Amino acid sequence: MSEYIIKNGHVFDPVQGIKGDKADVAIKNGKIVKDSEVSKSAKVIDAKGKTVMAGAVEIHAHIAGPKVNLGRIYRPEDKLFTCTPTHGHERMGSGNSIPSTFKTGYEYARMGYTTAMEAAMPPLFSRHTHEEIRDTPIIDEGAFPVFGNNWFVMEYLKNREVENTAAYIAWLLRATKGYAVKVVNPGGTEAWHWGLNCLTVNDPVPYFDITPAEIIKGLIDANEYLGLPHSMHIHPNNLGNPGNYTTTLDTLKIAQGIKPKNKFGREQVLHLTHTQFHSYKGTNWGDFESGAKEVMDYINKNKNITVDTGNVTLDETTTMTADGPFEHHLTELNHLKWANVDVEVETAAGVVPYIYSPNISVCAIQWAIGLELALYAKDPMRCFITTDHPNAGPFTRYPRVIKWLMSQRARETQINAFKHKDKVLSQTGIGAIDRELTLYEIAAMTRAGPAKSLGLSSMCGGLAPGMDADVVVYNINPEKPFENPDQIEAAFSRAACVFKSGVEVVKDGEIVSSGNKRTLWVNAKVNDNPQVMRDITEKFLKYYSVTQANYESLGHSFVPNPYALEVDATQ
Amino acid sequence: MSKKITDVICPFCGTLCDDIEVLVSDDGKKILEVYNACVIGTEKFMHSGAKDRITRPRMRQADGSWKEVSYDEAADYAAQVLAKAKKPLMYGWSSTNCEAQSMGNEIAEVARACVDNTAAVCHGTTLIAVQDIGLPSCTLGEIKNRADRVIFWGCNPAHAHPRHMSRYSIFPRGFFTVKGQMSRKLVVVDPRVTDTARMADVHLQVAQGQDYELLCALRVALKKEWLPDTVAGVPKEKIYEVAEILKSGRFGIIFFGMGVTQSLGKNHNIDEAIALTKDLNEYTKYSIMPMRGHYNVTGSGEVLAWQFGFPYSVDLTRGFPRYNPGDSSSIDLLNRGEIDAAFVIGSDPGAHFPISAVKHLAHVPLVCVDPHITPTSGVSKLHVPVAFNGVETGGSCYRMDNVPIDGRKVVDAPEGMLSDEEFLVMVRDRLKKIKGVA
C-alpha cells in the first residue's frame, strides 16, 4: 500500500506530548510508522509552516438514523441555498443543519474529522442507522444504542440485577452493532409515553417504579462489569430548564467513587454530554444565568468524568433528541413544528427547529455558557468540543467555536454584537475570562481526549506509530500570530490535506477519495445467561411488534465494513 | 419433502407483517403453502409460482407485438433512453427494496432525472402537511401496548391493511392493554359504512369531502365551545360525544388514509388532523400515523431523504436536489408534457394514475420493470420482468411506522431471472459509460 511522509509540519499530539515541534509523520499500509520505516519512494507532503494533528474525533452528533431523517423529511427549508452539485468524487449534497449523508461525510472530512459517533440509536431502528452510516463516506462511525428508558433495563435494575443488565447490554450491542451505553433523560422518556416526565433523579417512573438515579447507577455498574471501551454516556434529566445545574450535579454525584474497569485505557466511568444545556442557574428565563462555574468546579475535581460542551453557535438549526418531553416543551415555547416518535419498549425521539438569535438574551447567555465550560476546564483531555449537532448548532461550525475559544478578541467581537450584551456580562462569567486555548489544548479537546474517552486511544486521536494513519494538515503557522481570528476559522474549515487510514481523502479542501469507512461496534462476550435469553424471547412474543429473529437480523449489507472491538466479560 | 421458513416478511402493504411462515419444496423452487398472511399476501406469495409468468425482457415492435430480448439488451436500451432524455422521470420504487432504491437514486443522479415514488398518489399530501406542522407519532408496538382510543379516519384497514387490527391496533393484548379489544374504544370516520366502521364503537358518517370541517369541529368540541347543529353531515351531539371519548383515553392514536389525503383539502386535511392530535396532547397522550400503502413506499421516502434531502417528487435535473410538489411531482410533470422518457419500477402508474397522465407516459420511451403484466407494461416500449422482491430476493424495507425490517428470500426466482438491484446495476454501469463518468 501507499507510503507517505508529511514533512516539516508543526505537530500537536497530546498522545506523545508533542507541543508544536517540527516533526515528520510517516504513513505506511494505513498506519503511522516511524520515519525510518518508509522507503525513499514515499510520497512527500510538504507541511512547512503548517500544523499537523491527528484526525479529529466527534464524540456526539446526530447524523444517522430515524430522527435525523425525520428532520430531513420535514424540513425542506433546511435545503434552501444549501445544496451542492455532483462534483468530481462527490455525490450531490443538501442541507445545512441536517445535511444529507453524503454531504455529512464530506463536510466532516474537509474539517479534518475522521471518526464520528452517532449519539443515539433507537435499537428497534438500528438497521436504519446503519444504512445511513453506510451511506456516509470517508469517516469511521459508530452508534450508541439508548438504554435509559428500556423496559428490560428498568425491570432488572429495579431488582439491582447488574449481571442480568450486563448480559442484556451485551446482547443488544451485538444485535444492533452498537458501540456504547447511551442514556437519555433516564426514566423520563418512558414517562413521556404517558405524556409525563422525570425532572429530578428521584422522580419515580410511572408503573416501573424505579428512579433515574437507580437507572444511572445500575448502568454505570453494568458498563464497568462488562469493561466496555466507552463509559456510560449520559444526557441527564431536566435538560434545558433554568436551575437544572442541581439535577446535573445530582447526576454526576452518582459516579462518585466508582473506578473504571477496562482494557482500553479509558479512565472515566461517566461521560456527560452537551453540558451547556445542563448548566443553567436561575429560576425562569428572566433571571436565567450561567451555572458553568459550579458544574466545571465539580468536573475539575472529579477525574472519573469526561464531558463535551454542546456549544451554541447562534444559527438557525434543528433540535432532535431522545428527550421526547423536552421537545414537546420546546414546541410550546417557540411554536415551531414538532415531530415525535415514541418507540415501543425502548425510547422516544422529538424534533423541533430552533433559531438561536443573537438578539435574544437567552440565546446569547447559552452561547456564553458553552464557551465558559471549555475555558474553565483544567484538563483538556477531559473536556471535548461539540455542538450536540444539530441541537446547539451545525457541526460545520466547529471551526467557529475553536476561533472563539482561541481568541478573546473574537469573543469580544461577538459579545459587542449582542443586542443584550449587558445581560450576557451580568448573567455569565464570559466577560472576565481572558484565557485563550492553545493549539495543543484544542488537539486534546478534539482528538486525543475524545478518542481516549471512547476507548479508542490505541487506534486514533494521536500520531504515535502503530495508530491508524488519520492525519490532518491545517494552514496554520503556529510561529506567526493571527492578524485576524477569522483566519483560525478559515483554516479549520478547509484542511490542506486529510488522510484517513492512510488514504488521502481531502486535498486543499477538495474531496479526492471516498475512502473505505468502517463501522465501529463492540462485541462483548458474557457468560451464558438463560434467564435473560428467556426474558428477551418473552418480550418479543408479547410486547414487540416485530419477531425476535427479524430484530436480530443485521446482515452484511447494513454493515459492509465492520470493525469490532472485542470485550471479554466472562469471569 | 418440504421445509418451513419462519419469520417471513410479507411484501404487500405497509403493515409489513413479519410473522409469515412459508412451506417450500425441498429444492427451494416452489411455494407450497403460506401461513398467517392475509388473503392478499397469500396471493402474492403463491402467484410468484404461476406458470404464465414472463421470465425474460421483451421489446415492443412497430406492429405492436413483443420480441424477447436479453437483460443486456434491455439494460443497453434503458441506459440509452436515460442518457438521451432531457427530463426523464424515474417513478415507482415502492415495491422494491432499499438497495434497489439506492441504486436507482445513483442512476437518477447521473441521468439528472426526476425521481418520484408512489407517495405521489398516496401520502404525498401527508408529507406536505408534516412539512408544515410536524408529526407526533409512535411505533405500532406502542399501540399494541398502550392505546385505549383508536381512530380510523378516512381509511378502511379491513380491506387495505387486513391484519393491522389483529397485529397492532384493536385485538392484541399488550403490556398495558391486557383486555385486548375490550381495552379499546374504536371511532371510525368514513362516508360509507365500511367493514371497518361496522366494528366501531362510534361511526361518524362524514359527508364526503368535508373532513376538514369535521376535524375543525372536533377541535372546537375539545374546548367545549359552540358548534352549529350539524357539521359535515354529523350532528353536533355526536361531535361532542366523540370529543369526550377521545379526551378520556390514556393513549390515543389516529390512523388516517386516502379518505383525507386524496379528497379536496388534501394536505390541509392532514394538517388539521395533526393539529387535532397536538390539541389532544394538552389533555392526554395522542399520536397520529399515516396508513402507508405499498410495503416499501416508506423506505423509498427514507432513502431519498437521507441521500437527497426530500422524501418524494425530487428533481435532479439541474445537478442538485430540488423539491416542489405541484411542480416536480409526477402527475403534474406528465400533465404538462414535460417528461421525455420514463423508467417505471415497483409500481403501476398505468393503472393508478389518471388516464391523462398515462397517455403521456405511453407516448415517450417507457421502460417498465415489473414481474407482472400490468397496464404500464401494456403501454411500455420495454418490459423487464424481475424477481419478486420479498419472495425471491430479500432486502431492506420500512414499515408504515418507519421501522426497518430486512425482507427474506423464500424461493429462487425462475431460472435466469435477475433481481431489481442486479438489473439496475447493469443500467447504471452502462449509463456511466455513455456519460463518460467514472
Next chain:
Amino acid sequence: MVSITVNLISGRTIQQGVAIESGKEKPSYREAAGIIEMDPSDLKKLGAWKNTNVRVSSDYGSVIVKAIEATQGPHPGLAFIPMGPWANQIVNPNTYSTGMPTFKGTPVKVEVSPNEKVLLGVELVQKSCFGDSS
C-alpha cells in the same frame, strides 16, 4: 335516457388487492375493479337492475363498468369504483398544485348501458393511449 349524478370516490378493496397480485391482465381484475358500487336507492333512481353495465362520465372522461349494489353502505348519493384503470378514466386529474390528483370526490353522471362491454384492465389503458388500433 335516465341518468343520475352521484359523487364518485375510489379506493381499495380486498378483492382488488387479490386481483392485482393474480395479474391485471386477467378477468378477475375486471371483476374486482371494473365495477361501480351504488346505493340501492341510487340504482332505483337510475332504474337499473344490479349487475347491469353502466356508462359513467365526468368532465374528464367516460367508462363502462358493471353496477353492483353497495357492499359497504348505505351511502346514498355516493358511488365507489375500486382504485384502478376504470376509475382513473374519469376521476379528476387536477392536483391543484399539491401533486395529488383528486381521486376522491368527482361528480359523475351514470346511465344504464347494458349492451356495452366492460374492457379488461390492460386493454382499457392501451385503447385510451393508442386508440382502437392497438
